[in-house]
Amino acid sequence: MAHEPIIALDPNWPVMSMAETERRLTAPGGKFEMETVTIGGVATRVWKNAPPSLRYLIEAARGHGERVFTIYEDERVTYEATWRAVTTLAAHLRALGIGPGDRVALAMRNLPEWPVAFFAATAIGAVMVPLNAWWTGAEMAYGLADSGARVLITDDERHHRLEDIYATIPSLEQVLVSRAVAPLTGIAAPLEGVIGTSSHWAALPDQPLPDAVIAPDDDATIFYTSGTTGAPKGALGTHRNMMSNILTGGYSGARSALRRGEMPPEPTPRVTLTVIPLFHVTACSAGMMGVIATGSTMIFMRKWDTVRAMEIIEREKVNVTGGVPTIAWQLIEHPDRGNYDLSSLESIAYGGAPSAPELVRRIHSELGALPGNGWGMTETMATVTHHGAEDYLNRPSSAGPPAPVVDLKIVAEDGVTELPIGEVGELWARGPMIVKGYWNKPEATATTFIDGWVRTGDLARLDEEGFCYIVDRAKDMIIRGGENIYSSEVENVLYAHPAVTDCALIGLPHRTLGEEPVAVVHLAPGARASEAELQAWVRERLAAFKTPVAIRFVPETLPRNANGKILKKDLQSLFADRIPATAS
Structure with a gap:
């Protein structure tokens, strides 16, 4: 062509x-x-x-020495300082009994601690489970339970979403919280108690990584994705x-x-x-x-x-x-x-x-x-x-x-x-x-x-x-500013509302975000629900970026093909006012 x-x-x-x-x-x-x-x-x-492994990479990276690796606001952390934080945290994880194949979860915004946690776990053969930091507490709890994570490394914001859920995760033994602003209790302890703040990492002891033998095809990570149906899946x-x-x-x-x-x-x-x-x-x-x-x-x-x-x-x-x-x-x-x-x-x-x-x-x-x-x-x-x-x-x-x-x-x-x-x-x-x-x-x-x-x-x-x-795109998936939104997940939440009997989530072209989610809803006879009410219903149960930006109500059930699947393309005309002229 x-x-x-x-x-x-x-x-x-x-x-x-x-x-x-x-x-x-x-x-x-x-x-x-x-x-x-x-x-x-x-x-x-x-x-x-x-490079044969993540362990090899971070060991070699120490050779970058005093070059700055991460910058966050007024924090500037060198490769040498990062190395010392990695080895200190790795030794702590080993002392907790973490070894090859054990899962360590990470739920954190982009901070200098993120790569430290990532390499501390993977360099000793553990499997790192990065969780979507935009998820709700319930969504993150699913990832923790499904992966069987023994340790969670998180920041204060994610900790507050999860602290009431820790006891429901049978595998979870220890939570290390970065930048906590309130005293920690139970299985939660400050990450700074192990490695200090980023400004002090350069003064941590110079020590090697704990011993580990890692082959190129050994398990290293579980990143969660979602299919168009069912619960999120962890890609190993x-x-x-x-x-x-x-x-x-x-x-x-x-x-x-x-x-x-x-x-x-x-x-x-x-x-x-x-x-x-x-x-x-x-x-x-x-x-x-x-x-x-x-x-x-x-x-x-x-x-x-x-x-x-x-x-x-x-x-x-x-x-x-x-x-x-x-x-x-x-x-x-x-x-x-x-x-x-x-x-x-x-x-x-x-x-x-x-x-x-x-x-x-x-x-x-x-x-x-x-x-x-x-x-x-x-x-x-x-x-x-x-x-x-x-x-x-x-x-x-x-x-x-x-x-x-x-x-x-x-x-x-x-x-x-x-x-x-x-x-x-x-x-x-x-x-x-x-x-x-x-x-x-x-x-x-x-x-x-x-x-x-x-x-x-x-x-x-x-x-x-x-x-x-x-x-x-993959069937029924919407990509909003790089974030995957799976239609069935949002539709299931809408269906859970007592007024909703039929619904569909579709993606509309968006000039800067790529796509944005909108929904079409048919209400039960005699039932009432506003657009704002249903948006709030979704926002309370799923990450905010999954919430439909617009909802249209139709008096009849939605059009379907012979196999019972909703004809989503037929619904786009309901949002003609939101489709950019260049996309039509």
């Missing part, structure tokens, strides 16, 4: 084909050399030079899954350089403004792993604020930011942008939400930065395809080509027939970043993970050079 450039590119670009670029970069003896290993009984191409990831993203990201940058006729530069430290939560694989795996490997700096914000972000970009000379398209739109369109020096920005990259081709152009033309995009999911530990620089400007509606260690195929509705180039079907992916399966859910695992492939549920097509185009 043809594509049209949206900016005037150098007429000599590209100077090298995708195939030749891959041949050169993956040549034997090179940084991006590949090899084939057996993972779960399946022969799989992997990055030969990827490995050390190899996490480490693969380091080479995948590096390869993408090297590919862009060769395509424009330049030698790929050596990795150099960058300053990254990280504005998406670390409990997402995008920020944790695709973002933080590369930051650490290159000795770069991560800046955290307590809450996104465009003016505050521009102040930080100017002061700290930020090179990279993004996360979701919303961030880029708000930077570009803020009326005070001209008052700030944003010239240090080299890249604005995002994933997790649809983006308009116009945004790709404006990132380059107005901010002077190169756009970046990619496709992945929790089940792929983030990056499968990666798009950037001139290739993205030239194919703004694509999610990019797969990494060389990845195989993609487009499969017909029969789940067997592989479709030819250009045809739309379900996207299947295979590679070293695909997780082992779903935690304690063998049936769901067997349905989704087949002979090393993951069935993504997304409809896509591939072009003649392997670039992937996602043409529709």
Whole structure:
């Protein structure tokens, strides 16, 4: 299928084909050399030079010494100080009896303590369970109970959501609370009692990590996702899954350089403004792993604020930011942008939400930065395809080509027939970043993970050079500013309201958020309920971002097909006033 450039590119670009670029970069003896290993009984191409484990990565990261690793408000923490906090907390976890395979949960906003907790657990072979910090207490309690977490590391805000629930989690033995503002009781104790505050980490003892033998395919993480039906599912990831993203990201940058006729530069430290939560694989795996490997700096914000972000970009000379398209739109369109020096920005990259081709152009033309995009999911530990620089400007509606260690195929509705180039079907992916399966859910695992492939549920097509185009989202899933909203979860809450007898949640296009959730409701005869009442009902039971932004009431039950499924596309016309003209 043809594509049209949206900016005037150098007429000599590209100077090298995708195939030749891959041949050169993956040549034997090179940084991006590949090899084939057996993972779960399946022969799989992997990055030969990827770090073998998270333990190896954090030990090597100590070599960055006094370089600043994390910045949060007025706190600046070096790699050396972080290392000392990691080893101190790891020793404490070992003293609590935590060892290989034990689950340690983490429920916290982006703070310097987040990576400390993450590596303290994974470096001793424990399985880290990052919980969505936006979840309600009940939602987080599900994750704690389902994972069987023995220890929870949390911040004060999440602690208050959970403190009345701790006793209902049979596996939970200890809770370490960061930045608590009130005395702690029961199984809760201050994290500072173990490692102190971030300003004191540099003075902690210099000690090695507790002994642990960790193989690349050992369990490392459980990140929770949600299917379109049922309870959230924990995607069981490995050390190899996490480490693969380091080479995948590096390869993408090297590919862009060769395509424009330049030698790929050596990795150099960058300053990254990280504005998406670390409990997402995008920020944790695709973002933080590369930051650490290159000795770069991560800046955290307590809450996104465009003016505050521009102040930080100017002061700290930020090179990279993004996360979701919303961030880029708000930077570009803020009326005070001209008052700030944003010239240090080299890249604005995002994933997790649809983006308009116009945004790709404006990132380059107005901010002077190169756009970046990619496709992945929790089940792929983030990056499968990666798009950037001139290739993205030239194919703004694509999610990019797969990494060389990845195989993609487009499969017909029969789940067997592989479709030819250009045809739309379900996207299947295979590679070293695909997780082992779903935690304690063998049936769901067997349905989704087949002979090393993951069935993504997304409809896509591939072009003649392997670039992937996602043409529709997974069924019934809405992505609002990078956050997944699963229709059935919200619909079940609406159905629980005594006045509701029929309902559907659908996604509407939104210029900056990608999509936003709206609902259509049919009330029981004689029953009354207002839009505000039902919105409050949902907000009290689910994270706020899942609440419908608008609700329409219909006098009849909702239209269904012969199989009894609601015809959601037929309902969009009820929200004609909310659909942007460019999306219709």
